[in-house]
């Protein structure tokens with residue numbers, strides 16, 4: 160399998176979900192073994208931030224990458240799209256601290272990259288073939304449980320786990336979601352990840368948040384200034400979607416697969432595995448990417 164880049168530069172602009180500012184992105188072709196590198200063109204010296212697991216930094220509710228003090232966050236939807244399209248080498252110029260949220264899904268990024276076209280390159284792509292089961296577990300964070308109680312939402316936050324099984328023919332992802340504390344029915348989905356299935360089944364799935372959680376994020380943490388009911392599925396106390404309609408009945412579980420793809424893409428190699436994630440979020444996804452990277 161060969162490495163790929165894009166055939167021509169493409170651009171897109173949108174609002175940053177956290178900062179609320181307009182952010183411009185320009186994607187350019189890059190040579191073999193360059194990998195995917197963000198360039199903060201708004202900062203002095205235009206620092207580079209390679210999209211690799213070693214630059215991962217912990218951040219509330221999104222993936223952030225830091226290199227030589229330069230930071231870029233909310234990279235996961237764009238990187239998931241590159242990963243699903245088997246793009247290995249790209250320069251991503253960005254004039255702000257975050258990737259724009261667009262409509263909350265990866266579809267605008269997919270359409271942009273489709274327009275750019277895929278260019279096959281000389282060098283071989285690196286692959287990781289999982290041969291033994293891996294199991295990662297994380298206990299429920301007591302802070303989230305306390306937050307639920309404080310918000311009078313009730314219900315129980317699950318411990319989460321990710322199981323990885325051999326699957327030599329490609330990458331299969333499965334996600335179990337339980338937001339039943341917020342009146343959302345349990346959801347689970349399993350999919351072989353190919354470009355076509357990604358474009359139809361995963362890329363359109365939008366990000367989501369509890370209405371109460373957004374209130375706290377905006378008021379206390381200063382996060383989510385650009386969040387609206389048109390770029391985020393906002394779940395009300397009754398489990399309804401505020402001023403919007405679902406694209407799939409299980410859109411939330413599909414979006415969790417999108418986030419998981421974005422996080423494991425930081426390994427920088429094609430991965431052959433069957434990954435089963437139960438209630439996992441970015442921190443356990445990151446632990447998975449680090450474990451796979453160390454194989």
Ligand SMILES: [Zn+2]
Pocket residue numbers: 235236366414417418
């Ligand atoms: Zn997401």
